[in-house]
Amino acid sequence: MFELHASKASNLKNDVLSGLTVALALVPEAVAFAFVAGVEPLVGLYAAFMVGLITAIFGGRPGMISGATGAMAVVMVSLVAIHGVEYLFATVVLTGLLQILAGIFKSGKFIRLVPHPVMLGFVNGLAIVIFLAQLGQFKVTNSAGELEWLQGTPLMIMAGLIIITMAIIHFLPKLTNAVPSSLVAIVVVTLLVQSLGLDTRTVVDFLRDMTNDPTASIAGGLPQFSIPNVPFNLDTLKVIFPFALILAAIGLIESLLTLTLIDELTGTRGRGNKECIAQGAANTVTGFFGGMGGCAMIGQSMINVNSGGRGRASGITAAVALLGFILFASGLIEMIPLAALVGVMFIVVIGTFEWSSFRILSKVPKADAIVIVLVSAVTVATDLAIAVVVGVIVSALVFAWDHAKHINVNRSTDENGSTVYEVIGPIFFGSVANFLEKFDVNNDSDDVVIEFKRSRVADHSAIGAIDTLAERYLAKGKTVHLKHLSQECKLLLKKAGDLVEVNVIEDPEYHIASDKLA
Structure with a gap:
C-alpha cells in the first residue's frame, strides 16, 4: 500500500536525529492549534511535550508522534470561549480517563474493522488537508490587519526555498542515509537565509501573526502542576462530559488510524489497546499541567517514519527537544524559515497520498x-x-445490502417425512424479509427442521424473524426444530422457548471477536 526507502529496523542514531527533525516541525503546528483552540501558545507547546513524551514511553506504537492536534482543537474552541481555559483543563483530564477506560475494555481492536477503501480515502484526504494547511503560510498580515497572499519577490523567495528544501529531501537519500534528509534540509535552508539575509517569514513571524503580539516568543518555563480551578459538582460534569466524550472519541479514532497507517509503513504491528491507555494517561497528566491535550499527529508521524524514526527514542527525543527549545533555545528555533517547514510537509503530502x-x-x-x-x-x-x-x-x-441478497433456503424431505430447510447465508436485519419468504408454512409437514450449519443468526432482527416463523408454525399446530445453531446464537434465543429444539451435540463453536494481539 505504501512504499518508503527508509529502513524498517529501529536504530538509535536514526531515532534521535529523526526526533530532532520532528521537534523542529512541532513548534509552528502546536502554536497554530493552540490559536485554533483559543488558548496561549505555551498551552499547545506544553501539550505537545507532555502528550508526546508519555505516549512515546508507554504507547503501543513506537515511532508514532503525538501532540496537540487540529481535530481536537476545533472541538475545544467553543468550550474555552464560553467557560474559560480552566474548564478546558478539566475536560482534558476527563477525556484521558475515558480513553483509559476504552483501553481497559479493549476497544482498540475494533479499529481493525475499518475497511481498506476507508483507509485509502483517509490517507488521501489527510494528504489534501496537510497540503491545504500549508497554503496559509503563503499569506501575510497587511497594514489593515487582514491576511493577504504573498506577491512579487517575497513569493519568489518563499517558493525557491521550498523547492530547495524538497530537492534536498528527495536527492540526499540517494547519496547517504547517515542523517535524516529533512533535518539537513531545514538546517541548510536556515543557514542559507541567515547568510544571505533573505527577507522571508520565520517561525517567530508566524507566532506573532497568530497572536497579534509583536513581542511573542515560544520561550517559557517548565509546566507547573495545578488542579483545574473549577467547581467539583454535577453542574461542571454536565458541562465538560459531552466535550470530553467527543474529544476522547476523536483522539482515539485518529490515534488508532495513525497506528494502523504506521503499521503499514513499517511492516510491524502496534498494540491498539495499549495505545488507548497511553493516550488517556497522557491527556490526564496534561490536564493537570496546563496543556490542551492531544492525540497522534499524522503529519509528524509521517515525518518521523520518513526520517528513519522507528523506536521509542524518536518520540522521546522529539518531546524532550521541544521542551529544550522552550526553555533554552527559543531564539534559534524562531529563526527557522517557514519555507523549510512547508517544504518538509509538501514531501509528506506526496508520500502520504495514495496515487495508485x-x-x-x-x-x-x-x-x-x-x-x-x-x-x-x-x-x-x-x-x-x-x-x-x-x-x-x-x-x-453496502455490505448489508449485498449480503441481504445472498440468503438462500433449500427445501427437502428427510426419511422420517419431516420437512427440512437448509439455510445458506447470514440472517440479519437486511435479509430477514427474504428469509421469511422462503418457508411454505401451509404445505410443510407437522415436523419441520431448519438446518443452520451453513448460516448464522447475526442480530436481534434475525431472532425476531425466527420467533415469527415459530409462531406461524405454532398457529398451524406444527413443531420447529433448529439444528446446528452456534453457541452465541443459542444465547440470543429468548422467546422461542419450548418451540425450539436444538441439537446441542452436533453444534460447532464459533468465536466472533478476539482480544488477541489487540
Whole structure:
C-alpha cells in the first residue's frame, strides 16, 4: 500500500536525529492549534511535550508522534470561549480517563474493522488537508490587519526555498542515509537565509501573526502542576462530559488510524489497546499541567517514519527537544524559515497520498470507489474522524445490502417425512424479509427442521424473524426444530422457548471477536 526507502529496523542514531527533525516541525503546528483552540501558545507547546513524551514511553506504537492536534482543537474552541481555559483543563483530564477506560475494555481492536477503501480515502484526504494547511503560510498580515497572499519577490523567495528544501529531501537519500534528509534540509535552508539575509517569514513571524503580539516568543518555563480551578459538582460534569466524550472519541479514532497507517509503513504491528491507555494517561497528566491535550499527529508521524524514526527514542527525543527549545533555545528555533517547514510537509503530502487509487478506481467495485472519494471529500470538508465514521457506516450499509441478497433456503424431505430447510447465508436485519419468504408454512409437514450449519443468526432482527416463523408454525399446530445453531446464537434465543429444539451435540463453536494481539 505504501512504499518508503527508509529502513524498517529501529536504530538509535536514526531515532534521535529523526526526533530532532520532528521537534523542529512541532513548534509552528502546536502554536497554530493552540490559536485554533483559543488558548496561549505555551498551552499547545506544553501539550505537545507532555502528550508526546508519555505516549512515546508507554504507547503501543513506537515511532508514532503525538501532540496537540487540529481535530481536537476545533472541538475545544467553543468550550474555552464560553467557560474559560480552566474548564478546558478539566475536560482534558476527563477525556484521558475515558480513553483509559476504552483501553481497559479493549476497544482498540475494533479499529481493525475499518475497511481498506476507508483507509485509502483517509490517507488521501489527510494528504489534501496537510497540503491545504500549508497554503496559509503563503499569506501575510497587511497594514489593515487582514491576511493577504504573498506577491512579487517575497513569493519568489518563499517558493525557491521550498523547492530547495524538497530537492534536498528527495536527492540526499540517494547519496547517504547517515542523517535524516529533512533535518539537513531545514538546517541548510536556515543557514542559507541567515547568510544571505533573505527577507522571508520565520517561525517567530508566524507566532506573532497568530497572536497579534509583536513581542511573542515560544520561550517559557517548565509546566507547573495545578488542579483545574473549577467547581467539583454535577453542574461542571454536565458541562465538560459531552466535550470530553467527543474529544476522547476523536483522539482515539485518529490515534488508532495513525497506528494502523504506521503499521503499514513499517511492516510491524502496534498494540491498539495499549495505545488507548497511553493516550488517556497522557491527556490526564496534561490536564493537570496546563496543556490542551492531544492525540497522534499524522503529519509528524509521517515525518518521523520518513526520517528513519522507528523506536521509542524518536518520540522521546522529539518531546524532550521541544521542551529544550522552550526553555533554552527559543531564539534559534524562531529563526527557522517557514519555507523549510512547508517544504518538509509538501514531501509528506506526496508520500502520504495514495496515487495508485486513481488507477484502481475503475477496477474496484463502484461502492468501494464511492467510499474512497466520499471519505476523502468529507475529510477535507469536515474532520478526519467524522470522515472515517461516515466511511465505515456507508461500507457497512453496502455490505448489508449485498449480503441481504445472498440468503438462500433449500427445501427437502428427510426419511422420517419431516420437512427440512437448509439455510445458506447470514440472517440479519437486511435479509430477514427474504428469509421469511422462503418457508411454505401451509404445505410443510407437522415436523419441520431448519438446518443452520451453513448460516448464522447475526442480530436481534434475525431472532425476531425466527420467533415469527415459530409462531406461524405454532398457529398451524406444527413443531420447529433448529439444528446446528452456534453457541452465541443459542444465547440470543429468548422467546422461542419450548418451540425450539436444538441439537446441542452436533453444534460447532464459533468465536466472533478476539482480544488477541489487540
